[in-house]
Amino acid sequence: MINVFSPNIRLSDIISVSKNLFKTYISGTSPVVKEFEKNFAKYIGKKYAVSVSNGSVALDLALQSLNLEEGDEVIIPSFTIISCLSAVMRTPAKPVFCDVDEYSWNTNLEHIEKIITSKTKAIILVHTYGLAAEVHKIKELCNKKDIFLIEDSAEAHGQSINGKMCGSFGDISTFSFYANKHVTTGEGGIILTDSKVFYDTLIQMRNLDFDNSKRFIHNNLYWNYRLSGLQASLGISQLKKITLTIKQKINQAKIYNELLSSFEEIIQLPLENNKFSTNHYWVYGIVLKNKNIRNDLIAYLSSKGIETRPFFYPLHLQPALGGKYQNSKCKVSEDLGENGLYLPLGSRINKKKQKFIVENLLNGIRHTTAKEEN
Numbered sequence: 310m311i312n313v314f315s316p317n318i319r320l321s322d323i324i325s326v327s328k329n330l331f332k333t334y335i336s337g338t339s340p341v342v343k344e345f346e347k348n349f350a351k352y353i354g355k356k357y358a359v360s361v362s363n364g365s366v367a368l369d370l371a372l373q374s375l376n377l378e379e380g381d382e383v384i385i386p387s388f389t390i391i392s393c394l395s396a397v398m399r400t401p402a403k404p405v406f407c408d409v410d411e412y413s414w415n416t417n418l419e420h421i422e423k424i425i426t427s428k429t430k431a432i433i434l435v436h437t438y439g440l441a442a443e444v445h446k447i448k449e450l451c452n453k454k455d456i457f458l459i460e461d462s463a464e465a466h467g468q469s470i471n472g473k474m475c476g477s478f479g480d481i482s483t484f485s486f487y488a489n490k491h492v493t494t495g496e497g498g499i500i501l502t503d504s505k506v507f508y509d510t511l512i513q514m515r516n517l518d519f520d521n522s523k524r525f526i527h528n529n530l531y532w533n534y535r536l537s538g539l540q541a542s543l544g545i546s547q548l549k550k551i552t553l554t555i556k557q558k559i560n561q562a563k564i565y566n567e568l569l570s571s572f573e574e575i576i577q578l579p580l581e582n583n584k585f586s587t588n589h590y591w592v593y594g595i596v597l598k599n600k601n602i603r604n605d606l607i608a609y610l611s612s613k614g615i616e617t618r619p620f621f622y623p624l625h626l627q628p629a630l631g632g633k634y635q636n637s638k639c640k641v642s643e644d645l646g647e648n649g650l651y652l653p654l655g656s657r658i659n660k661k662k663q664k665f666i667v668e669n670l671l672n673g674i675r676h677t678t679a680k681e682e683n
Contacts, residue, residue, distance in 0.1 A: 311615050311665075321549070326546075337533075345545050349501075352474070353482070354474050363486075363496045364487060366498055371483055383404055387406040387626075389461070390435075405426075407639070411641050415443070417443050429456055435463075436462055438592050439465075439590045439592065445470055451480075458479045460483070467555045481507055482501040491589075494541065513531060517532065558590040558655075561654050562588070564663050600648060603650055615670075621645070625639055
């Protein structure tokens with residue numbers, strides 16, 4: 310099976326983890342954790358970093374730290390990972406769904422301005438699939454209206470806008486270090502902020518509200534969300550080669566673009582850039598112009614030994630919400646959720662495999678289209 314992604318693990322990663330094993334730096338309180346936090350904060354351009362057990366936890370703690378109240382609203386794109394929705398639903402606030410652009414697959418200022426109200430207390434902005442959202446404009450709006458900006462950069466490691474890193478704009482920014490990210494610790498995440506108040510709160514929230522001056526006396530019922538020392542040691546070595554990882558992804562995307570450019574009447578290819586960022590292809594996503602064949606195509610490709618993934622299913626239609634938000638006007642999110650998928654990328658994919666993938670993709674589109682017409 311050609312996997313849809315494979316972690317970019319090199320000898321340098323194995324050496325980094327092994328060194329910290331020998332030092333017994335394996336727990337969440339090991340000095341290597343602070344080293345990783347310092348390195349990552351410096352790379353992104355933020356003052357403070359709090360590493361946590363995964364990206365979903367990072368979002369959850371970011372929302373919890375805002376002290377949202379009943380009646381508050383949090384704007385989130387419908388086309389994104391369910392972690393964003395879950396984080397909002399674990400607060401007293403209400404989610405308000407915005408749509409995304411048809412071509413960049415990101416939300417923008419226009420979509421947000423349509424649904425913002427006096428009750429809007431926070432916006433979760435997500436950089437999606439390799440292109441940056443127009444966070445610089447949305448940040449200006451948030452500053453003007455005194456709204457918190459949560460910048461979810463889980464898919465945007467190393468992405469920038471005019472030389473300023475994604476993840477540096479938010480009042481609180483979050484990253485995931487899951488195995489398919491440009492920097493991975495297997496599982497893991499991190500929260501970045503320039504606010505000492507937020508930082509102090511987040512430190513307590515990720516570590517059971519421990520206070521060394523009164524050990525085992527707790528004012529809050531927080532949980533343990535620490536990142537381990539072994540994960541941090543992997544993150545340190547991964548961060549050193551992020552530029553190489555991104556360069557490889559961009560080169561692979563160029564090959565896909567060349568192989569697929571003649572078939573744009575049936576496939577919408579990912580944008581190579583928008584007005585303020587160049588795609589670094591966290592994933593290589595495509596949208597099928599022949600409707601209602603995506604799921605059959607994924608099954609067809611799987612039968613040929615090629616793993617793919619469907620695009621995000623719209624959040625406002627999630628069964629967990631019981632139909633409460635189905636009237637949200639997010640038609641682009643719905644179309645992407647029905648007709649989008651992404652193709653294998655990563656260190657184990659060579660040009661020969663990419664040609665094999667594209668050949669079977671095109672055959673699969675013909676096969677599933679004919680099946681649908683019959």
